[in-house]
Amino acid sequence: MNEMSLSDVAEKMRDIDIAMLCTLTDGGAIAARPMSNNRDVTYDGDSYYFTWEQARMVLDIERQPTVSLTFQGSKQFAVAVEGKGEIIRDKAQFEQHWTPDLDNWFEDGIDTPGIAMIKVHAERIHYWDGEDDGEVMLS
Known part of the structure; x- marks a missing residue:
């Protein structure tokens, strides 16, 4: 097994645009939906996604912030992120991640009424790279 650092994983994630964002619903089900990172790919353990404030995932995260992200790259590279979601409504922060x-x-x-941004802060990253796999733990 070849252990990768966060920067190694981030480099391999650079070309992955779509992630599946999974939340827990009020009924206990897992809800998943594709989200684009809009090429905001300088990955340091935090991911950002724009959405509508009234979206189901916003309600899910506000009620239960435990979320997961899954990414599928090329050549048998995949990543699963476990972390905490946060809803951001601050235009200054929107501007930092706007494309x-x-x-x-x-x-x-950023002045669109009803816009929100989801920040996912990774706590654990599990990766698969062909036959190699490993974890990166973050605090």
């Missing part, structure tokens, strides 16, 4: 592609979804940019 022009988001204007297609949110017509008034």
Whole structure:
């Protein structure tokens, strides 16, 4: 087994745009949906996703912040992230993670009414790279 560091995992994640974000519903079910990181790929253990404030996942995270993310890269590389979700409604933080592609979804940019940002802070990252696998623990 070849142990990877967070920076090693982050480098291999650089070209992965879509993650599956999983939350726990009020009924105890696991809800999953694809989310784009909008090429905000400088990964340090935190991921950011824009959404609508009234989205089910926002309610799920506010009630129970335990979430997971899964990423599927090329050449048998996959990542599963366990962490805590946080809902951000601060325009200054929106601006730090905004990309022009988001204007297609949110017509008034960071001033779009009802916009929210989900921050997922990783606590544990499990990766598979072909036959190698391992974990990176974060605090």
